[in-house]
Amino acid sequence: MSNTAFIKPALAEHKARLLEEGLQTLFAKDTNRFEQFSAQCNGLLLDYSKNLIDEDSFAQLLDLAEKADLRKKVEAMFKGEPINNTEKRQVLHTALRANPNDISNAIAEDITTAKNRIYELSDKLSSGKLKGHTGKQIDTVVNIGVGGSDLGPYMAVEALTAYHAQDTRFVFVSNIDPVHISRTLKSCDPETTLFIICSKTFTTLETLANANAARDWFLTHQPDEAAIGAHFLAVSTNLEAAAKFGIPEQNLYPMWDWVGGRYSLWSAIGITIALAIGKQQFESFLSGAREMDQHFRQADFKANLPVIMALLGIWYSDYFGAQTQALICYDQNLSQFPAYLQQLDMESNGKSVKKNGQAVDYATGAILWGGVGTNTQHSFHQLIHQGTHLIPVDFIVGTRSTDPISDQQAALFSNCLAQSQAMMQGRSKSSLIEELNDQGVEGVDATFLADHRYVEGNKPSNTLVYEKLTPYVLGQLIALYEHKIFAQSVLWDINAFDQWGVELGKQLSKQITSVLHDPGKADQQDSSTRGLIEFFSRHQK
């Protein structure tokens, strides 16, 4: 952690004091911690009391947001200033869920037209009127895309299973690994499958390869190219390339360069979500996000969920040196949420230069990882409780299940609370020795075991709680994290909306592919890459 410019001495002092004092003492001193350090936005509760903060340090953190002119920069985003300064683009994913009257006419009409076309298609699918070329009803939808054109829709279609309007099967194919598309095609019927090719640029290697494979497969079963119109749709900003691929004009759905790929599930890239849950539920999904937008714009920073979470993330990254941040969803519906958020967060804030191009001298985006509780308790929680790293955790949990059985939801909820409590309070050596003595283990044996069983505690976490996962709640959650990430980028003074680092790997993969096809070019490669290419070539038969 290098931090010459970003670290405020007063906060650094608070950090040392609070770490020493510890969470248990903070709770003992102030019995109202929950009231003081919790906030709500339309039914979504954030309990952030189990963090290493008190009134003074939190006030100083809030001051960081004021000093960074966060309020003004939030408005600049919503008003469509070109804040993506390396690509000279506006950042307007929030317009996709806004009331048309609240955004510029120039884009409101395009958005409404695209949405209405998607809803028409969705109505046709749910009423059984969407037919393949032989007149059979479409029963499988295959989304072909990668990155932002896959992760968001995949996550949301999974998360909202309880709200699907019909029995249509939704499948997501993303990987260039031929296993992915080939196994999917084996499970599809060419008469009843609809392929949706999602690519903002329509140049992405994986998506084009998989789309070609799907089209070839389709044409081997149905050689009449005209039949493609009943089975292939595309979503892109590059409608020309999609049309060249062979998608008929009426099957092309536009998106715009002011929507970042990882923010694109609100655009036509989210077509599978609307197909799965239908117009009414999709509107509710949008309204959850819209109300979080209003909250982010209007609420005082001290009651503003995205701002609070952003500041706490910065607190641990830049003052405590925490390199990672875990997200543990105690909701099976959210099984894909950590993977989705990895792109959203790490592609946005994995930057090491400021907006003006100067190198930062402080830590930026944390390494985000996670999974679904309670499963994660039986895999990596050990390291959180007793390992050597400080890992702040976001817990996410509902009070009611979408699919209740017996009292399992109460067991799920209590496990979630038990984990954050264990992280916070730990287990002291003296209480362990007492317990061991009661069990008849004495002296050095008791000390030895207590040394191993000791849990330090003092590990911070947030807990986000909602009633039941609905489209509305999912909209709130996604927008909450989008804005948290944006607020952090403002404080770190980095551009959250470009991703130049991804390009290098893409360029090199093209060069290496050409060497694989023409091994004569291999001597331009380093010896490791050359050796691996030679191994590949020798093992093709």
Ligand SMILES: O=P(O)(O)OC[C@H]1O[C@H](O)[C@H](O)[C@@H](O)[C@@H]1O
């Ligand atoms: O939607 P596409 O243009 O096919 O792009 C798909 C993905 O490509 C790259 O990996 C970018 O880094 C991602 O941000 C993007 O979501």
